[in-house]
Amino acid sequence: MNPIDRLTEAFEKFPGIGPRQARRFVQYLLSAAPGSRADIAEQIKALGANTAQCSSCYRWFPIGKQASNGARVGILCDICGDSHRDTATLFVVEKDADIDNVERSGFKGTYFVLGGTVPLAAEEPARHIRLRELQKRVAENKLGEIILGLSATTEGDHTRNILQEVLKDLGKKISSLGRGLSTGSELEYADPDTIASALSSRS
Amino acid sequence: MNPIDRLTEAFEKFPGIGPRQARRFVQYLLSAAPGSRADIAEQIKALGANTAQCSSCYRWFPIGKQASNGARVGILCDICGDSHRDTATLFVVEKDADIDNVERSGFKGTYFVLGGTVPLAAEEPARHIRLRELQKRVAENKLGEIILGLSATTEGDHTRNILQEVLKDLGKKISSLGRGLSTGSELEYADPDTIASALSSRS
Amino acid sequence: MNPIDRLTEAFEKFPGIGPRQARRFVQYLLSAAPGSRADIAEQIKALGANTAQCSSCYRWFPIGKQASNGARVGILCDICGDSHRDTATLFVVEKDADIDNVERSGFKGTYFVLGGTVPLAAEEPARHIRLRELQKRVAENKLGEIILGLSATTEGDHTRNILQEVLKDLGKKISSLGRGLSTGSELEYADPDTIASALSSRS
Amino acid sequence: MNPIDRLTEAFEKFPGIGPRQARRFVQYLLSAAPGSRADIAEQIKALGANTAQCSSCYRWFPIGKQASNGARVGILCDICGDSHRDTATLFVVEKDADIDNVERSGFKGTYFVLGGTVPLAAEEPARHIRLRELQKRVAENKLGEIILGLSATTEGDHTRNILQEVLKDLGKKISSLGRGLSTGSELEYADPDTIASALSSRS
Numbered sequence: 001m002n003p004i005d006r007l008t009e010a011f012e013k014f015p016g017i018g019p020r021q022a023r024r025f026v027q028y029l030l031s032a033a034p035g036s037r038a039d040i041a042e043q044i045k046a047l048g049a050n051t052a053q054c055s056s057c058y059r060w061f062p063i064g065k066q067a068s069n070g071a072r073v074g075i076l077c078d079i080c081g082d083s084h085r086d087t088a089t090l091f092v093v094e095k096d097a098d099i100d101n102v103e104r105s106g107f108k109g110t111y112f113v114l115g116g117t118v119p120l121a122a123e124e125p126a127r128h129i130r131l132r133e134l135q136k137r138v139a140e141n142k143l144g145e146i147i148l149g150l151s152a153t154t155e156g157d158h159t160r161n162i163l164q165e166v167l168k169d170l171g172k173k174i175s176s177l178g179r180g181l182s183t184g185s186e187l188e189y190a191d192p193d194t195i196a197s198a199l200s201s202r203s
Numbered sequence: 204m205n206p207i208d209r210l211t212e213a214f215e216k217f218p219g220i221g222p223r224q225a226r227r228f229v230q231y232l233l234s235a236a237p238g239s240r241a242d243i244a245e246q247i248k249a250l251g252a253n254t255a256q257c258s259s260c261y262r263w264f265p266i267g268k269q270a271s272n273g274a275r276v277g278i279l280c281d282i283c284g285d286s287h288r289d290t291a292t293l294f295v296v297e298k299d300a301d302i303d304n305v306e307r308s309g310f311k312g313t314y315f316v317l318g319g320t321v322p323l324a325a326e327e328p329a330r331h332i333r334l335r336e337l338q339k340r341v342a343e344n345k346l347g348e349i350i351l352g353l354s355a356t357t358e359g360d361h362t363r364n365i366l367q368e369v370l371k372d373l374g375k376k377i378s379s380l381g382r383g384l385s386t387g388s389e390l391e392y393a394d395p396d397t398i399a400s401a402l403s404s405r406s
Numbered sequence: 407m408n409p410i411d412r413l414t415e416a417f418e419k420f421p422g423i424g425p426r427q428a429r430r431f432v433q434y435l436l437s438a439a440p441g442s443r444a445d446i447a448e449q450i451k452a453l454g455a456n457t458a459q460c461s462s463c464y465r466w467f468p469i470g471k472q473a474s475n476g477a478r479v480g481i482l483c484d485i486c487g488d489s490h491r492d493t494a495t496l497f498v499v500e501k502d503a504d505i506d507n508v509e510r511s512g513f514k515g516t517y518f519v520l521g522g523t524v525p526l527a528a529e530e531p532a533r534h535i536r537l538r539e540l541q542k543r544v545a546e547n548k549l550g551e552i553i554l555g556l557s558a559t560t561e562g563d564h565t566r567n568i569l570q571e572v573l574k575d576l577g578k579k580i581s582s583l584g585r586g587l588s589t590g591s592e593l594e595y596a597d598p599d600t601i602a603s604a605l606s607s608r609s
Numbered sequence: 610m611n612p613i614d615r616l617t618e619a620f621e622k623f624p625g626i627g628p629r630q631a632r633r634f635v636q637y638l639l640s641a642a643p644g645s646r647a648d649i650a651e652q653i654k655a656l657g658a659n660t661a662q663c664s665s666c667y668r669w670f671p672i673g674k675q676a677s678n679g680a681r682v683g684i685l686c687d688i689c690g691d692s693h694r695d696t697a698t699l700f701v702v703e704k705d706a707d708i709d710n711v712e713r714s715g716f717k718g719t720y721f722v723l724g725g726t727v728p729l730a731a732e733e734p735a736r737h738i739r740l741r742e743l744q745k746r747v748a749e750n751k752l753g754e755i756i757l758g759l760s761a762t763t764e765g766d767h768t769r770n771i772l773q774e775v776l777k778d779l780g781k782k783i784s785s786l787g788r789g790l791s792t793g794s795e796l797e798y799a800d801p802d803t804i805a806s807a808l809s810s811r812s
Binding site: 205206207208209210213216217218219223224226227228229230231232233234237240241242243244245246247248249250251253254256263264265298299300318 | 411420427431432433434447459
């Protein structure tokens with residue numbers, strides 16, 4: 001395959017990108033100054049060297065030069081390494097981007113990134129999410145509560161059921177995010193489950 | 204104005220209808236059999252004779268032939284007239300269609316239809332919603348709780364604030380629907396307020 | 407069925423209207439003043455009395471009081487009755503609304519409204535469009551050219567093929583609208599047929 | 610800025626990509642195997658070495674190993690270097706991707722890529738498109754016709770006017786793509802200009 005088609009194929013694997021937009025990306029790079037192209041390439045290549053995955057919450061985070069020269073096993077992100085956070089509360093999220101969003105809501109506990117959800121037909125959940133890592137984390141830590149922050153979707157519900165089953169014998173309080181009207185929604189378009197939840201969590 | 208343009212203008216006032224679709228409606232009626240046109244006209248005309256507005260919740264409902272011959276003052280809809288409903292709980296909604304939706308969630312109390320929301324700039328709320336009717340209803344009834352079921356929008360919040368202010372001295376418990384993740388929503392796209400609400404109503 | 411559900415069903419048959427919007431229409435009418443409701447009903451009912459179908463182009467048009475008292479057979483719309491129009495050119499369109507649009511382009515000939523297109527699987531085209539009326543019109547008039555103004559869709563193409571077949575022995579010039587880039591379209595998103603047409607009609 | 614934010618910013622400059630999707634790209638790369646990340650980086654870096662810009666039409670195209678070792682000045686793409694193409698007809702397009710599309714329509718001439726369109730407020734058109742390169746190309750070649758294949762948009766029209774002005778004294782036939790109904794469009798939604806064009810290019 002020629003280099004233009006090959007890179008187009010690589011971009012097609014980017015989340016949400018189809019063939020036409022992938023080709024536009026390649027055209028964009030072809031028209032870009034060679035220097036800026038080399039710069040992006042360098043950044044992508046260096047992503048591994050300049051970032052680390054937190055050994056506690058499993059999210060990716062940037063690391064300084066010094067850190068990147070030393071050992072990167074057991075390294076903690078700025079949230080997990082912050083002694084002022086409430087380590088008794090663990091917020092389990094699907095992906096890294098969820099953390100940024102939860103932080104904005106003022107949550108002061110710690111996180112664990114599952115790395116996805118479990119498809120309904122999946123036979124081995126541990127191949128889709130960090131199930132064993134979560135079990136280990138929950139067993140190790142002196143946790144008071146585990147909040148399951150999954151999407152309010154069928155696959156999110158399925159994943160929550162699996163987590164509840166797996167974690168139930170570890171003797172921790174397990175809670176789920178409240179359902180209700182989310183900002184911007186109207187009663188006329190809400191589904192009965194959401195209304196029932198909004199009714200039971202009224203205040 | 205000619206009859207085609209006049210009816211087009213009338214349809215433009217229908218909710219969500221622009222000039223082009225209004226004209227399509229007229230074309231549809233022009234091409235329809237005269238009988239079916241007369242039938243729709245008759246139905247629209249008879250809407251007043253065949254329906255009544257509930258004197259308790261203010262929603263519109265169909266009435267039988269017998270009822271329509273008699274007095275229609277003080278007539279109750281099938282929910283307000285049902286002695287098995289929990290009359291101690293009043294669910295305040297914006298519009299008739301909301302009731303159908305809340306019914307599907309299994310709610311067994313009674314309703315009050317505000318007839319809309321109060322625009323942010325409005326100086327006289329009572330010109331936009333049934334404020335006096337609600338005050339009267341709340342004062343008359345032996346209500347234990349008033350649930351404010353407004354949209355989770357800026358105008359819905361504004362209207363709720365007005366209702367809370369107006370109702371606060373009547374000595375009833377006033378609650379609002381819980382906020383949280385509504386069915387189908389993902390944590391990544393939820394706003395901080397919704398996440399904070401979902402956190403505080405976790406269970 | 408109760409009057410609210412019945413009228414909702416009637417509105418669901420309006421072009422482009424689903425159950426939810428149909429119900430909103432009924433709510434809108436229920437909340438409207440009885441007078442305005444009666445007015446719309448009257449307008450719909452009177453549509454037949456205040457409009458006529460042109461006996462030449464078959465479009466619907468408003469008629470004055472006088473006209474509506476007299477005979478309405480053989481009545482002509484303002485375009486077909488205008489002696490300054492070019493009666494040698496006949497523009498065949500699918501529906502009434504197309505005429506308004508073609509008029510804006512400055513066309514000065516006359517029209518014929520087919521009343522739709524012929525579905526691909528249809529066995530009797532004359533049940534879907536005014537085929538016999540068109541044949542009669544073409545035979546009667548001293549036409550120099552018939553312009554087939556059908557949609558650039560599969561069903562439009564199918565209908566055009568049928569018309570070309572039916573009209574070919576009547577000895578008139580038959581033309582079709584040019585294809586090409588329509589306003590707002592970009593070369594990157596145009597299909598090969600459109601580009602080929604745009605190329606052959608370049609100027 | 611940290612490496613995650615920096616790469617996010619770089620992706621935000623990709624065509625059609627906003628901050629949220631740019632961040633998703635970075636997350637995708639962070640979760641990808643280091644090998645596949647290095648592979649994409651290598652491909653982007655090598656884009657310059659494995660591709661060349663045609664010295665005649667200015668589009669980018671992949672080159673073989675051999676070619677890439679030798680001189681790349683004056684190199685021709687496979688269309689411009691094809692002796693069977695009609696070199697008397699030059700199709701001027703906005704961008705590389707347009708060529709793929711025009712090729713599918715069966716065009717057998719040659720191309721010139723402008724590299725964009727000229728914004729309405731731009732004072733120096735040559736800063737936005739390859740104006741001087743086009744003038745040179747038109748002067749050099751024994752062209753019979755120049756087809757201006759610009760978008761049917763305001764900016765496309767503006768650019769076409771500039772090209773017509775600049776090229777008018779070079780003594781070549783200059784044509785523009787025909788306007789008309791593009792595939793899929795309906796008469797009812799066509800603008801008057803498109804209908805007028807479709808009428809004048811009817812056949």
